[in-house]
Amino acid sequence: xxxxYILIVTLTLIxxxxxxxxxxxxxxxxxxxxxxxxxxGFKDAMSSVKYADEFYAKGQPGAYRMALTxxxxxxxxxxxxxxxxxxxxxxxxxxxxxxxxxxFLDNAYKAKPGVAEDIFYLLGWANQLAYNFDExxxxxxxxxxxxxxxxxxxxxxxxxxxxxxKKLSECEVGKKLLAKPIxxxxxxxxxxxxSKYPDYGPVITTDESLIVFTSRRExxxxxxxxxxxxxxxxxxxxxxxxxxxxxxxxxINMRTLNTEGHDASVGLSPDGQILYTYKGVPDGTLFxxxxxxxxxxxxREMSKNINTKFHETxxxxxxxxKQLYFxxxxxxDEFGNKSYGGKDIFVSQKLDNGKWGPAKxxxxxxxxxxxxxxxFMHPDGVTMYFCSKREGSMGGYDIFYSENxxxxxxxxxxxxxxxxxxxxxxxxxxxxxxxxxxxxxxxxEDGYGLQDLYRITFLGPEKMMVVGSEDILIASxxxxxxxxxxxxxxxxxxxxxxxxxxxxxxxxxxxxxxASIEIVDNDKNExxxxxxxxxxxxxxxxSLPSGKNYGIAVKxxxxxxxxxxxxxxxxxxxxxxxxxxxxxxxxxxxxxVLKNIFxxxxxxxxxxxxFAELERLVTLLNSYPDMTIEIGGHTDSHGGLQFNTQLSExxxxxxxxxxxxxxxxxxxxxxxxxxxxxxxxxxxxxEGRQQNRRVEFKVVSIK
Numbered sequence: 001x002x003x004x005y006i007l008i009v010t011l012t013l014i015x016x017x018x019x020x021x022x023x024x025x026x027x028x029x030x031x032x033x034x035x036x037x038x039x040x041g042f043k044d045a046m047s048s049v050k051y052a053d054e055f056y057a058k059g060q061p062g063a064y065r066m067a068l069t070x071x072x073x074x075x076x077x078x079x080x081x082x083x084x085x086x087x088x089x090x091x092x093x094x095x096x097x098x099x100x101x102x103x104f105l106d107n108a109y110k111a112k113p114g115v116a117e118d119i120f121y122l123l124g125w126a127n128q129l130a131y132n133f134d135e136x137x138x139x140x141x142x143x144x145x146x147x148x149x150x151x152x153x154x155x156x157x158x159x160x161x162x163x164x165x166k167k168l169s170e171c172e173v174g175k176k177l178l179a180k181p182i183x184x185x186x187x188x189x190x191x192x193x194x195s196k197y198p199d200y201g202p203v204i205t206t207d208e209s210l211i212v213f214t215s216r217r218e219x220x221x222x223x224x225x226x227x228x229x230x231x232x233x234x235x236x237x238x239x240x241x242x243x244x245x246x247x248x249x250x251x252i253n254m255r256t257l258n259t260e261g262h263d264a265s266v267g268l269s270p271d272g273q274i275l276y277t278y279k280g281v282p283d284g285t286l287f288x289x290x291x292x293x294x295x296x297x298x299x300r301e302m303s304k305n306i307n308t309k310f311h312e313t314x315x316x317x318x319x320x321x322k323q324l325y326f327x328x329x330x331x332x333d334e335f336g337n338k339s340y341g342g343k344d345i346f347v348s349q350k351l352d353n354g355k356w357g358p359a360k361x362x363x364x365x366x367x368x369x370x371x372x373x374x375x376f377m378h379p380d381g382v383t384m385y386f387c388s389k390r391e392g393s394m395g396g397y398d399i400f401y402s403e404n405x406x407x408x409x410x411x412x413x414x415x416x417x418x419x420x421x422x423x424x425x426x427x428x429x430x431x432x433x434x435x436x437x438x439x440x441x442x443x444x445e446d447g448y449g450l451q452d453l454y455r456i457t458f459l460g461p462e463k464m465m466v467v468g469s470e471d472i473l474i475a476s477x478x479x480x481x482x483x484x485x486x487x488x489x490x491x492x493x494x495x496x497x498x499x500x501x502x503x504x505x506x507x508x509x510x511x512x513x514x515a516s517i518e519i520v521d522n523d524k525n526e527x528x529x530x531x532x533x534x535x536x537x538x539x540x541x542x543s544l545p546s547g548k549n550y551g552i553a554v555k556x557x558x559x560x561x562x563x564x565x566x567x568x569x570x571x572x573x574x575x576x577x578x579x580x581x582x583x584x585x586x587x588x589x590x591x592x593v594l595k596n597i598f599x600x601x602x603x604x605x606x607x608x609x610x611f612a613e614l615e616r617l618v619t620l621l622n623s624y625p626d627m628t629i630e631i632g633g634h635t636d637s638h639g640g641l642q643f644n645t646q647l648s649e650x651x652x653x654x655x656x657x658x659x660x661x662x663x664x665x666x667x668x669x670x671x672x673x674x675x676x677x678x679x680x681x682x683x684x685x686x687e688g689r690q691q692n693r694r695v696e697f698k699v700v701s702i703k
Contacts, residue, residue, distance in 0.1 A: 030084055272291065440454060521549070
C-alpha cells in the first residue's frame with residue numbers, strides 16, 4: 001500500500017498524468033521472427049527489446065523512460081517495425097519530449113492500423129499534449145467509435161469510453177484557453193535550485209524570501225533508488241532569496257528532516273515558521289515541523305483528525321493559523337458528509353486547546369467527482385488555489401482559484417488560464433503575498449531535468465497607488481502607515497493584503513529576541529492570532545488582510561510590551577511594511593507608547609477599540625504587583641496650552657479610571673497631562689503632529 005500511494009501522489013501528480021497505459025495495459029508484442037531483417041546487430045537489438053519490455057511491463061513513468069532508452073537502441077536496427085514504433089511513442093508520452101510521440105505512433109498506425117486497440121487514443125493524447133486539439137479530437141472520436149456499440153458490462157470498456165469523453169471535453173476547453181492566453185512570464189529558477197532530476201512541490205514564505213521544495217536528485221539522504229520508479233527517494237531542500245543579487249542561493253539538503261524514505265514538501269506557513277511534509281508511512285501521512293531559531297524541529301505526525309487510514313497529501317494553513325486545509329481521499333468527513341469522489345479538499349479548525357478539530361469537507365463548488373489536489377490558501381484570507389481534473393480542465397490537473405465571500409461560501413472556481421495551465425498535469429501552485437508572482441513545477445523541454453521549478457510573473461499595467469488611513473488616535477510614536485507603492489497590477493485578482501515584517505531586538509544590546517506577537521481586531525476586541533519572532537534572528541512576518549483596524553502587541557518576559565496600530569481600510573491594495581521593534585527591559589524610567597488607545601475627537605471618552613490595549617496593560621501590572629506607573633497624555637501644538645493641558649490630563653485620567661475598574665490599586669497609578677510640551681516629532685507636518693498625539697505609561701518604581 002505504501003508503494004502504491006507513493007506512485008499515485010509522487011508520480012501521478014509530479015511526473016505524469018492519468019495513467020491510461022498502466023491502468024489498461026495493452027498487450028503489444030515485438031515478435032522476434034517478424035522483427036528480424038538482417039543479421040548485423042539483431043542479437044543486440046533483441047537484447048535491448050527484452051530488457052526494455054521488462055520495464056515497459058511495470059506500467060510506471062520511471063520505467064517507461066528506462067524502456068525508452070533501450071527501445072531506441074533497437075530502433076536504430078529496425079526503424080519500420082510497427083510494434084516497436086508504438087512502444088517508443090507510448091514511452092515518449094512520459095518523457096520531457098512528449099511531442100516526439102506523435103511521429104512514432106503515426107508511423108506505427110500507418111504501417112499497421114491494428115497495431116494496438118488504443119492507437120487512436122494515444123494519438124489523440126499525444127496531439128492533445130502538443131496543443132493540436134482539432135487533430136486530438138478527431139483521433140479521440142475515432143477511438144470512441146471503435147469501441148463496442150452494444151451495452152457492455154465490462155468496467156474497462158465503460159471506463160475507456162468515459163475517459164475519452166473527458167478527453168474530448170478537455171480539448172474543447174484547451175481551444176478556448178489557447179485563444180485567450182493570459183499575460184505572464186514563466187521563468188526557470190535556474191541551476192541553483194533545479195537539477196537534472198525531478199524537482200517539484202515548491203512552498204514559499206509570503207514575501208518570497210525562502211523556498212522549500214522536493215527533489216529526487218543524486219545525494220539523497222539514504223542514497224537509495226526507489227525500485228518502483230527507479231528514481232532516488234524524495235528529499236527536502238531549502239534555498240533563500242538574495243535581495244542584493246536578485247537570485248536564489250544554492251539549494252541545501254534539509255538533512256535533519258529527511259529520512260531514507262520519501263520526504264516531500266506540501267505546505268509552509270506564511271511566515272515560514274511551520275513546515276508541513278509528507279512521508280509514505282504507512283499509507284501517506286502529514287507531518288509538522290517548526291523552525292526553532294535556525295534549526296527545524298523533528299517532524300511530528302499530525303493528529304488523527306488530520307491523518308487517517310486513508311491518504312492525506314497537500315496542506316495549507318490560513319494566515320491566522322486557525323484553519324488547516326488539506327487533501328484526503330477519505331470517504332466522508334467527521335460531520336457525516338460524503339466525499340464527492342477521489343481526492344477532496346477538507347478543512348480543520350484549530351480548537352481553543354491548540355489542537356486541530358474534526359475535519360470538514362469544504363464541499364461544492366470546490367470539490368467534484370474528479371480529483372482535487374495541491375491546495376494553497378492565500379494569506380489574503382479569501383482566495384484558495386488548487387489543482388483539479390474537474391470539468392473545465394484542458395488536460396490532467398489544471399490550476400483553479402476560488403474566492404470566499406467571508407460568510408464561508410466559495411465562488412465558482414476559475415481556471416487560471418493558458419500558458420500557466422497546459423494539457424499536461426499542472427500541480428503544486430503557490431502564490432506570493434502580492435499575487436504578482438507564483439511558483440510551480442513543470443516538465444518543459446527547456447528545463448534542466450525531468451521536472452523543474454518555475455516562477456510565474458503575472459503582467460499588467462503599471463500603476464501608482466497611495467495607501468493610507470485616517471489617524472484617530474492620540475497615541476502614536478510613528479505615523480500611521482502611508483506610503484507610495486509602485487506595483488504592477490496582477491491579472492489573476494486584485495489582492496488586498498498588507499505584509500508587516502521586521503525584527504524584534506533588545507533596546508540596549510541590539511540582540512534578537514523571541515517575542516510573542518499578538519494580532520487583535522480592535523473593532524471586535526478579538527484576538528486574531530499569535531505568532532513568535534524567531535529566537536535566532538528576531539525576524540517576524542505577519543499577514544494582515546485589508547478591512548480591519550489591527551492592534552499589534554509584541555511581548556517578551558522581562559520587557560515592556562510594544563504596541564502598534566494599523567488601520568487598513570477595505571480598499572487598501574497590497575503593500576509591504578517593514579517595522580523593526582525594539583523592546584525595553586522593565587526598569588524605573590522606562591516607558592512605552594500605547595498606540596491602540598482611541599478617544600472621540602476633542603474628548604476624553606475611551607472608545608471600545610482601546611480595550612484590548614488596556615487589557616494588556618492590566619495584565620502587565622498584575623504580573624508586577626509592586627510596579628507603580630504614571631500615565632501621561634500628550635497632544636500636538638494645535639490649540640491653546642490650557643485647552644490641551646486639560647484635554648491631555650482628562651484622557652490620561654480616563655486610562656487610570658479604566659485600570660482602577662479592573663482592580664488595579666489607585667496608589668500604584670498616577671496621571672498627568674503634558675499638552676504639547678514634550679513633543680517627540682515636529683509639529684510642522686501632519687505625520688509629526690500625529691506622532692505627538694499619544695498616551696504613554698512610564699515606570700515610576702518597581703521592586
